[in-house]
Every structure is written in C-alpha cells, then in structure tokens.
Amino acid sequence: MLRILGKPTTRYCDRVSRRSFLEIGVCGMASIGLPQLLEAKEAARTQGRPARDTSVILIWLDGGPSHLDTYDMKPLAPVEYRGLWRPIPTNVAGIEVTEMFPRQAKIADRFSIVRSLHHDNGDHFTAGHWMLTGHGGPSGGDTAGRNPFVGAIATRATGSRKAGVPAHVGLPQAMSIGLRPGYFGGNFLGSEYDPFDTGGDPNAANFKVQNLAPTPGLSIDRLQDRRTLLGDLDKLRRGMDRSGTLDAMDRFQQRAYDLVLGQSAAKVFDLSQEDDKLRDRYGRHTWGQSTLLARRLVEAGTTFVTIHCGGWDHHWNLQSGYDRYLPMVDQMVSALFDDLHQRGLDEKVLVVMCGEFGRTPKMNDGGNGGPAGSMGTPGRDHWGNAMSCLVGGGGVRGGQIVGSTDSRAERPKDRPLTPGDLHATIFHVLGVDPQTMLVDRAGRAIPAIANGEPIRELI
Numbered sequence: 001m002l003r004i005l006g007k008p009t010t011r012y013c014d015r016v017s018r019r020s021f022l023e024i025g026v027c028g029m030a031s032i033g034l035p036q037l038l039e040a041k042e043a044a045r046t047q048g049r050p051a052r053d054t055s056v057i058l059i060w061l062d063g064g065p066s067h068l069d070t071y072d073m074k075p076l077a078p079v080e081y082r083g084l085w086r087p088i089p090t091n092v093a094g095i096e097v098t099e100m101f102p103r104q105a106k107i108a109d110r111f112s113i114v115r116s117l118h119h120d121n122g123d124h125f126t127a128g129h130w131m132l133t134g135h136g137g138p139s140g141g142d143t144a145g146r147n148p149f150v151g152a153i154a155t156r157a158t159g160s161r162k163a164g165v166p167a168h169v170g171l172p173q174a175m176s177i178g179l180r181p182g183y184f185g186g187n188f189l190g191s192e193y194d195p196f197d198t199g200g201d202p203n204a205a206n207f208k209v210q211n212l213a214p215t216p217g218l219s220i221d222r223l224q225d226r227r228t229l230l231g232d233l234d235k236l237r238r239g240m241d242r243s244g245t246l247d248a249m250d251r252f253q254q255r256a257y258d259l260v261l262g263q264s265a266a267k268v269f270d271l272s273q274e275d276d277k278l279r280d281r282y283g284r285h286t287w288g289q290s291t292l293l294a295r296r297l298v299e300a301g302t303t304f305v306t307i308h309c310g311g312w313d314h315h316w317n318l319q320s321g322y323d324r325y326l327p328m329v330d331q332m333v334s335a336l337f338d339d340l341h342q343r344g345l346d347e348k349v350l351v352v353m354c355g356e357f358g359r360t361p362k363m364n365d366g367g368n369g370g371p372a373g374s375m376g377t378p379g380r381d382h383w384g385n386a387m388s389c390l391v392g393g394g395g396v397r398g399g400q401i402v403g404s405t406d407s408r409a410e411r412p413k414d415r416p417l418t419p420g421d422l423h424a425t426i427f428h429v430l431g432v433d434p435q436t437m438l439v440d441r442a443g444r445a446i447p448a449i450a451n452g453e454p455i456r457e458l459i
Contacts, residue, residue, distance in 0.1 A: 052431035053161055054394055055298035056151065057305050059291070059333070059353040062176060063312030064124070064387075066359035066380050068409050069322055070098055071113045071388040074361075081361045081408045084319055092399040100326035103334035109399040110337045110346065111392025112458055116403025116412035117354070119419055122382035124177045124313075127356040130384075132176060132183040134420045134450055143179060145187045150423045151304035152186040152193040153448045154432045162301025165265050169297055170195035171290040172202055175308045177356065184306055188440045195306060202271055202289035209269045268300040269293065278339070283331040291332040295339055298349050303430070312355055316366045316376035329353075333390070340393060350394025350429045352422070358387035361409045385411050389422065394429040396458040420452020428454040 066083075068074060073083035073096065087096035090108035097105055097113075104111075119130040125138040129145065137146035151168055160167035174195040176182035186193030199210035271279065271293060282288040287309050294305040309329070314321045333353065340346045359380030365372035366379060386405045392398050403415035427434045427449065436448040 052429075054348050054350065054429050054431065055161060055303050055305070056154075056350045056352065056394070056426055056430065057291075057294045057298060057307065057336070058151065059307045059309060059329075059351070060176065061312050061329075061353065061355035062178075062308055062310040063314075064127070064355045064357045064359060064382060065312045066314070066318065066322075067115070067386060067388040067405075068359070068361060068380075069318070070101070070326070071390065072115045072386075072405055072409050073098060074407065074409050077361075077408050080363050084322070095399065095401055098326065100322065101330045103330045107334055107337050110341065111351065111390055111398050112396065112400035112402060114389040114391060114402045114417060114422070114455065115386075115405055116415050117387045117389050117417050117419070117422065118412055119357070119384050121384040122357060124356060124382070127382075127384050128177045129183050131354065131356050131419050131422075133187075134423050134448075134452065135446075138183075143177070145179075145183050145185060147446065148187040148189045148193065148438070149184045149195075150426060150448075151184065151195070151306065152189055153436065153438070154427065154430050155303050156186075156189060156193050157432050157436065158303050158430060160301050161303055165268055165297065165301045166196035167303045168193065168195045169294075169302055169305045170197050171293055171305060171307050172200065172286055173197050173308060174306065175310070178310075189438065195304075198269065198293075201286050202293045203284060203286045207271065207289075209266075268296050268302075271296070278335075281331075281335040281338075283328055283335070285328055287328050288332040288335070291336050292339075295336060295343075295345075295349075299343065299345060314359070314379045315364065315368050315381055316379040318359075318363075318379040319377060337392060346393045347395050348393075350396065350426065351392050352389065352426070354387065354389040354422075357382055357384040358409075359383050361386075391422075391425070391455075391458060396425070396429065400457055402455060402457045415457075417455060418452060420449050421455050422452070423449050424452040425454045425458060428459060 068081070068083040069085060073085070073087040075082055075087055083098060085098045085100050088099045088102065088105055089096055090105040092108045095108050095113070097108070119127060121127045121130060121136070123139050125140055125143045126136055129138045129147070130136055132149050133145070133147040134150060135147040138144060155167040158167065170181060170184055174181035174184045174197045176184055181194050181197065184195050185191070200207050267273070271289060274292060274296070279289065279292060282292040287307070290307045294307055297305050311321070311325070333351075336351060337346070340349050340351075360383045361380075363378040363380060366376050367373060368375045386409055403417060404413045405411060406413045424434050434449050434453070438446045438448055440446050
C-alpha cells in the first residue's frame with residue numbers, strides 16, 4: 001500500500017489538523033470481478049430494473065449548514081431560535097424558503113425539501129460518514145473511512161453512462177470534512193472506485209484538468225507502445241494470479257488509457273466552450289463554475305458528480321458567513337435547475353444538496369466557551385437531530401415538503417428519515433439494486449444500504 005500525503009487542510013472545530021491523503025493499492029480491488037458485475041447487471045434487468053440513463057449531482061455543503069436559516073425557518077419560535085432571515089413564499093403554495101433564496105423561490109416546483117432527515121450525531125466525521133456511506137464508525141479521534149461512498153457503490157454497478165468519460169467525479173476536488181477523497185472514496189471496494197479529482201479550480205482563467213494528457217515528452221505513440229509492453233509483461237505473471245487482482249487492475253488501467261487517449265474527457269472539462277452569459281448565471285466563483293462543469297459532465301455521460309462547497313462550520317459569525325454563502329448557493333442551484341430543464345435533462349439528472357448535519361436551533365453567544373462575543377457574533381453549533389436536504393430532478397416529484405420538525409426545529413415531528421432512505425432514493429433513480437451486498441477486506445458481507453427505502457413522497 002502506498003500512501004501519499006498531501007498539503008495540510010484547514011482545521012475543523014475539534015482543533016484536529018487534517019491531512020489529505022490518497023491511498024493507492026490493490027486491497028479490495030478484487031472484491032468484484034467482471035463476470036460478477038455482468039451477472040449483477042443481468043439480474044437487475046431480469047428483476048424488473050432496466051438499465052437507466054440517469055445521473056446524480058450531489059452538492060455537498062461541507063461543515064454542516066443551518067436548516068433554520070435555509071429551508072426550515074421557524075418565524076414563530078423565540079428570537080434566539082428562529083432563522084436570522086424572514087421566510088418568503090415560493091411558486092408552490094405552502095412552501096417557504098429563506099429570503100436569501102429568491103431565485104430558488106421562483107422554481108420551487110422543480111425540487112422538493114426533506115425537512116425531517118436525521119442521524120442524531122454531532123461529530124463532523126461520524127455524521128459525514130453516515131450521510132455519505134450510510135454507516136457509522138469514524139470520529140474526530142479516528143477519521144479513517146470504514147465503508148464506500150454510496151456514489152462509489154452505484155458507479156461500480158453502472159459504470160459511466162457513455163464511454164470515454166469518468167463515471168465518478170469530484171469537483172473542484174473530492175473532499176469531505178477536510179479529507180481527500182475522504183468519505184467519497186471507494187474504501188474497501190478499491191481505489192479504482194475513488195472519484196476522478198480534477199485538481200484545479202474551474203473558476204480559474206487557466207483551469208486545466210490534471211492527468212488528462214500524457215507526461216511532457218511522452219507522445220501518444222510512445223504511450224501506446226508502453227501500453228503494449230505492459231500488456232506483454234503482464235502475460236508472464238497472468239498464470240500465477242488466481243485472485244482476480246490483475247483483472248481489476250486491467251479495468252482501472254483501461255479507464256486511465258481511455259481518458260488520456262480519447263478526446264471526450266478533455267472536451268467535457270473545457271468550460272471555455274460555454275457561453276459567457278451562462279457562466280455568469282451560474283456565478284463566477286468556484287462553486288458556480290464547478291456546478292456548471294457538473295452539468296457538462298452528466299450531459300456527457302458521467303454517472304455521479306460531487307461538488308465540494310466548504311466552510312459551513314459557523315460556530316460564530318454565522319450571519320456574515322451566510323451573507324456571502326447563501327446568495328452563491330441560490331445562484332448556482334437555480335441556474336442548474338434552469339439549465340437542466342432547458343436541455344431536457346431534468347428527468348435524467350437528480351440533484352441533491354446537503355451537508356453532514358444541521359445546526360443547533362438555539363443560537364450561541366459567539367464565545368465558543370469563552371466570554372460572550374469573544375470569538376465573534378453568535379453562531380450555531382453541531383446538530384444531527386434534524387436537518388434539511390434539497391432533492392430535485394431525476395424523475396422525482398418536485399414541489400413537495402417531506403416531513404417536518406417540531407416548533408423549534410430541534411427534532412423530526414413527522415416522517416423521520418435517515419441517510420439510508422436518501423441513499424435508497426438515489427439508488428432507485430440510478431436503477432441500482434438496493435439489496436446489493438458488498439464484501440469488506442475481512443471477507444464479511446456488508447449491505448450497501450443497511451437501513452432505508454426510497455422516499456415514497458418523491459417517487
């Protein structure tokens with residue numbers, strides 16, 4: 001196993017310094033072979049789950065956004081609980097969002113809001129692992145992932161929707177809770193199911209995706225010759241391998257060559273091909289241009305794209321932080337739904353937006369354990385007992401409010417839902433068998449979705 005340490009990342013509120021890392025190895029890569037994959041696809045077809053040409057864009061608000069200040073305001077609650085901004089009506093009767101989301105208010109019929117999602121954990125890492133894998137395990141004291149990301153499981157079954165583009169992509173990087181790829185990775189499925197990481201800022205004038213061109217001085221002809229040589233060398237040890245590991249490596253290598261030698265991937269990552277007015281609509285910032293790039297990817301055939309939007313851990317200075325962040329979210333989300341609709345993709349692309357948890361309904365005093373206001377203006381702390389999630393497109397019903405919280409948004413009141421229910425909904429949209437079983441490194445059978453079923457109000 002080769003471990004490559006990257007640059008230090010920002011410190012989270014538990015004061016533990018995170019270092020991103022990429023683990024490259026073959027452990028777990030043999031957990032499924034091509035025959036089993038083909039058998040699974042055939043089983044899905046014969047069991048009434050025909051192959052689908054659908055994709056998912058997950059907008060990940062890393063750090064945990066406040067549900068009271070976005071989609072679950074409580075204007076009648078005491079002042080120390082209620083959202084900082086007033087609610088405004090949308091184009092769907094009975095649905096309100098924060099006044100900071102005027103663009104989304106005009107298109108609320110295109111998405112639904114789940115207000116009763118919960119997992120009851122306030123640790124960034126435990127909560128993030130629950131939200132992204134459907135399983136517990138990690139914590140601030142032991143951040144290593146235990147299970148594969150739901151998107152990695154799905155793309156293992158589906159592959160990309162079109163050849164020549166990666167099936168699973170992280171924008172502008174694959175990161176969760178300061179870890180790369182963190183809980184977006186394949187974990188025991190193997191690094192071949194980690195997301196393709198662009199390694200750059202789509203909003204930068206000189207944005208260029210890494211790893212989509214041969215090393216300088218290595219021509220395409222030389223690369224093809226090298227490929228032939230490696231194939232010949234592999235034949236010498238092929239008869240010695242009975243585990244299937246080399247077959248898994250072959251698939252990984254094949255995808256890498258397809259990306260480098262083909263033209264599809266290089267073109268889809270080229271945002272200069274988009275009209276400047278459309279780029280402006282998404283927002284000339286990293287989040288907005290990453291969202292536009294996500295649309296280009298799913299249109300080209302990528303199955304699962306994650307967009308990392310970090311910085312939501314507002315224990316203090318929440319209002320000033322949200323004054324900056326909420327308009328950007330409103331701009332990019334509304335532009336995405338409009339763009340998908342105009343391109344006829346709104347029935348094919350599911351958009352999900354959430355973070356690892358919500359925030360405490362009661363505002364703190366801005367002291368973070370010290371004197372009031374010593375750290376800044378008031379904020380909200382971790383809260384896994386209730387959170388909101390936006391879900392739209394992909395054939396799910398829009399204009400719905402699913403579930404509710406109590407009068408202070410502290411806990412679900414009606415229709416409590418878990419991360420597993422969200423994951424089962426994603427699997428349903430993608431046409432992936434929710435009963436899929438995985439085998440971990442110890443040889444134990446692990447359910448892809450431990451508990452959960454598709455959210456019936458959306459299907």
